[in-house]
Amino acid sequence: MSYEEGLFYLVAVVTGLGGLGVVLARNVVYAALFLIVALLGVAGLFLLLSAEFLALVQVLIYGAAVTILMLFVIMLTRVRDVPTTPVAPQQSLGLAVAASLFGLLATAILITDWGALGATEEMTLVPVRELGKVLFQRWSVPFEVASLVLLVALVGAIVLARPEEEE
Amino acid sequence: MVGMEHAWVLPALPFGAFVVLLLVGRYLPRRGDFLAVGAMVAAAVLFSLMLADLVQALGEEGFQGVTSGIDWLKFDTFRVRLGFFFDNLTAVMLAVVTYVGSLIFIYSMGYMQGDPRYGWFFAAMSLFAASMMTLVLADNLLLLYGAWEAVGFCSYLLIGFWHERRSAAEAAKKAFITTRIGDVGFLIGIVLLWREAGTFDLREIFQLASEGGYSSEYLTLAVLMLFAGAVGKSAQFPLHVWLPDAMEGPTPVSALIHAATMVVAGVYMVARTMPLFEAADPVALQVVTALGLATVMLSATVALVVKDVKRVIAYSTINSLGLMMVALGSRSVTAAMFYLFVHGFFKALLFLAAGNVLHATDRGAVDELGGLRAKMPLTALAFGVGTLAMAGLFPFSGFWAKDEILVAAREDQGVAVNVVLWVSVALTALYMARLYILTFLGRPRDPHAYEHAHEASLVMLAPVLLLALGAVVTGFWAFDQVGEALALPGGVGKFIYLHEPHSFEMPVAEAAGSSALVVASLLLAGFIWSGEARPAQLMAQRLRPLYQLLWNKYYMDDLYQWIVNRIVLATGAMVAWFDRVVVNDTGVDGSAGLTALWGWIMRQVQTGKMPNYALAIAGGAVVIGAVVLVARM
Amino acid sequence: MIPIQHFLLLGALLFSLGVYGVLSRRNVVLILMAVELMLQGVNINLVAFAVYLSPQEFRGLIFALFVITVAAAEVGLALAIALRLFRNRATANVDEVDTLRW
Secondary structure, eight states: OOHHHHHHHHHHHHHHHHHHHHHHOSSHHHHHHHHHHHHHHHHHHHHHTTOHHHHHHIIIIIIIIIHHHHHHHHHHTOOSOOOOSOOTTHHHHHHHHHHHHHHHHHHHHHHSOTTTTTOOSOOOOOOHHHHHHHHHHTTHHHHHHHHHHHHHHHHHHHHHHSOOOOO | OOOGGGTTHHHHHHHHHHHHHHHHGGGSGGGGHHHHHHHHHHHHHHHHHHHHHHHHHHTSTTOOOEEEEEEEEEOSSOEEEEEEEESHHHHHHHHIIIIIHHHHHHHHHHHTTTOTTHHHHHHHHHHHHHHHHHHHHBSBHHHHHHHHHHHHHHHHHHHTTTTTSHHHHHHHHHHHHHHHHHHHHHHHHHHHHHHHHSOOBHHHHHHHHHTTOSOHHHHHHHHHHHHHHHHHHTTOTTSOTHHHHGGGSOHHHHHIIIIISGGGHHHHHHHHTHHHHHHSOTHHHHHHHHHHHHHHHHHHHHTTTOOBHHHHHHHHHHHHHHHHHHHHHTTOHHHHHHHHHHHHHHHHHHHHHHHHHHHHHOOOBGGGOOOTTTTOHHHHHHHHHHHHHHHTOTTSHHHHHHHHHHHHHHHHSOHHHHHHHHHHHHHHHHHHHHHHHHHHSSOOSOHHHHHHOOOOOHHHHHHHHHHHHHHHHGGGGGSHHHHHHTTSSSSHHHHSOSSSOOOOOOOHHHHHHHHHHHHHHHHHHHHHHSTTOHHHHHHHHHTHHHHHHHHTGGGHHHHHHHIIIIIIHHHHHHHHHIIIIIIIIIIIIHHHHHHHHHHHHHHTTOOOOHHHHHHHHHHHHHHHHHHHHHHHO | OOOHHHHHHHHHHHHHHHHHHHHHOOBHHHHHHHHHHHHHHHHHHHHHHHHHHOSSSOHHHHHHHHHHHHHHHHHHHHHHHHHHHHHHHSOOBGGGOOTTOO
């Protein structure tokens, strides 16, 4: 096992545990904290994949903004006794579905001959400069649209979440 | 010139009267009764002209009757034809229908006066007259059957004329249903005959039968089925039960339909199809005779205890019909038709005279009558003539006709049949005399009724007296000399016959024997029922069981009611149960319920809970993914 | 070097965990967190494909970027709805929001 693989397993375990924590934790706040772990773990994976820019974006947006948002909403919608255990048979069925989904994906992944598709063991570095160039030239329209989406979401969120006006 | 080929005019006249009366009758003066009466009288006159034409044609060689008519429906092999046939047999029937019918129509103007549905009465009677004439003139079985049903329908309408009365409505229903049973057999017989012949035409069917186109069993069956219709329509045992109840209708109806014309349609039909009866197995005619005899005995015995005047006459009609059937069973169309002819006159006479009594006293049962001879002498006289004609006393018409039947029976039947007939002769004289004595002689039993009794008005009296005259003279048609004097080829035997015309010979044995029997019976009746009727009361007490049996008409009505209740209605209940439970509850409601249930089951998917929907989506995605994966492997 | 399957399997694992979370959690916010988890798995896949299979183009990376962007927008909106729901129904339990049933 090369040290890259070892590193991978480390990060992977952290991420996996974080994910498990999100779906299994009884306390909502704990679940949110586990989510932060998972998100940061994914950022680490991005680094391993030598997509540094993405890792950065991941940390900034997810690790910071999204989690803070979630924590605020948790605070605002706190109810004393929220059952976090689902009602059977939903839980067992959910488990079955998720497990079979994973089995399906795993099978597909393991069967495919990645070598034939051109996957080498080589990982090439992703230059940020090139990425930026492509983003603003080739993908400029989607970029603008994405900013519009954000605007709309912002406005919509404000409208939805503002308190009722007293006439 | 009016000839036999114009025979279609005869039913057209009263039918036209019916249509006019139906549509605009209420706006006409006197509700248009003159139209109905006029149509009948005109038909009688025109018939007389056609009769003259017939007589002339009889002089020529090989006269087979005159046909006329039009095709109504014609497919490849199927033909419905409005065909009319005029021959000797037709003439006898039409004579009764038109002559007696006209007199009854005139009588009705007096009898039905003041009735709120006066106009409808004449409309229905006209429709009946038209249907009856069509029946008699029909040259094919299909038209005959159609007219047969039509007269049955008119009978229903007229029996139930006063339908506010429950008993009248029930009687009309009973008549229609009972005759319907016979009519089913009649239709089966017609279809059987048509199947082999490919046509409904009578002449062609006779032709086929004489050539042996029908096998013996087949023809016998067909003929017995035809006879079933006659059993219903002509009130033979066991379908006789409707005729006494039919007296609920107005008296002119009883006279015309249930005495002179409709009920004899069965006799006419058998007479008309005699070639078929003869070609069939002898058992067919034996059945005819047997049922005729049963009818004769049943009616003659029951008539001895019946209290209602019209019902006694009704039973006497059943008696006469049985006699006519026995005559036909003895292969004597002459005797049967002769009796039919004179019967039309004296039976109508009896009914109309009874109608006078009813009209004057407003009473119908002998319990409340008596001694009316003083108050209504002419009616009493006419009724007496009718009584003696029915009893068969010399020289009234019934004597000649009844003796012809006795002769025919002697020549063709065994001892048993003859004995029964002679017993019936005695019984007939007995019960007819009883009726006369209890109604017109002795002391009045209901003073109130007696007070009101009066002689009938002219319009009601004249037809009665004319019919009485007929009851006296029509019998003499037996003689060849009388026939020739009327420009006919001879007496009745030379006019109506099955194979050979025959002259009349005075049957000394029958004449003497029956006369003696009749006189003796009349005297016996006088002994039993005159005055206080002591002997009658004693007999009723001593022979209680027998009296009860007769009073309940041999329990036949009770038997039929039991059958209806236990069998017919029970079957109906079963069918109703099936319809209600299986068809409706299970089939209709069930399938609807099933659909609703399935809908409820399917509805459970819509829980409104997001997690459930998410599960479904995820599950579906997994399934699709699995399928794709497997397909690619 | 790390074979591509490793990353892919991890992505699949995260995705499946996220699915389980969506199906079994009752709190709205927890469900949203599970959705985020699913998106992470997707992103890993995309980047892995971009890096291993077509390094000349950056499609996978761009895609992943946009995924993050849209996910952020979506989270904002979803949480606003959750707030609104809580205000109207005084509950954050999705099992209790079932008025759209038959």
